Amino acid sequence: MKNLPVIVGITGASGALYAHTLIKELVKRDIPVEIVTSKWGKYLLNHELNFNFGKNPQKFIEEQYGKNVKWTDLTWHPGMDMSATIASGTYRTRGMVVVPMSMGTLGHISNGVTSNLLHRAADVTLKEKRPLILVPRETPLSQIHLDNLLKVSRAGATIVDANPTFYQGAETIQDLIDSVVARILDSLNIDNKLVPEWGIPKEFQDA
Numbered sequence: 425m426k427n428l429p430v431i432v433g434i435t436g437a438s439g440a441l442y443a444h445t446l447i448k449e450l451v452k453r454d455i456p457v458e459i460v461t462s463k464w465g466k467y468l469l470n471h472e473l474n475f476n477f478g479k480n481p482q483k484f485i486e487e488q489y490g491k492n493v494k495w496t497d498l499t500w501h502p503g504m505d506m507s508a509t510i511a512s513g514t515y516r517t518r519g520m521v522v523v524p525m526s527m528g529t530l531g532h533i534s535n536g537v538t539s540n541l542l543h544r545a546a547d548v549t550l551k552e553k554r555p556l557i558l559v560p561r562e563t564p565l566s567q568i569h570l571d572n573l574l575k576v577s578r579a580g581a582t583i584v585d586a587n588p589t590f591y592q593g594a595e596t597i598q599d600l601i602d603s604v605v606a607r608i609l610d611s612l613n614i615d616n617k618l619v620p621e622w623g624i625p626k627e628f629q630d631a
């Protein structure tokens with residue numbers, strides 16, 4: 425069977441490190457990745473991670489993630505290219521993750537308004553009933569945001585909000601990021617050991 429790709433959509437919400445970590449975890453497992461960035465997603469990658477896509481973003485992405493791996497299949501799609509493979513349901517994928525997801529993109533996806541390739545790919549993922557994992561980042565949330573989250577959840581999306589856990593003994597920012605990326609991978613049914621499986625410590629079992 426074809427090794428189906430995961431689409432990773434990156435929007436202009438804070439938390440580019442979530443997307444960066446997820447892509448590295450997928451590449452490690454030889455899973456092809458189709459990356460689509462919104463204009464503000466690219467901005468945040470630059471602002472938070474110092475990414476400089478330059479004149480050849482495809483080459484930049486290959487250098488960023490393809491180095492030191494035996495096999496890679498990495499594609500970067502410009503956010504406005506509606507003729508891209510991932511704009512069509514005929515192009516089979518394992519699903520899509522929008523990480524981090526801005527409230528602007530949430531508004532588009534929850535209303536079926538496809539103004540860029542990222543919205544369209546999410547719309548296609550939903551209509552084809554493939555896993556759509558949304559990782560919203562905003563606080564506090566307005567009633568509009570909450571309504572939109574409920575709407576996409578009812579339409580079949582999984583909401584994994586950018587909400588790290590601390591109980592696993594997190595010591596670094598990366599540990600916190602990993603705790604969210606682990607849940608994204610879980611939602612895609614991809615085995616990972618980023619965070620140890622929870623079990624109540626013995627001394628508390630009878631308490």
Ligand SMILES: Cc1cc2nc3c(=O)[nH]c(=O)nc-3n(C[C@H](O)[C@H](O)[C@H](O)COP(=O)(O)O)c2cc1C
Pocket residue numbers: 434435436437438462463464465471525526527528529530561562
């Ligand atoms: C530095 C910076 C941080 C931002 N962080 C967030 C955020 O965490 N959540 C959010 O919903 N919007 C955030 N925004 C606003 C979005 O980038 C803006 O609404 C944009 O239009 C989203 O477009 P996109 O969804 O197509 O990427 C941020 C903007 C900037 C410049």
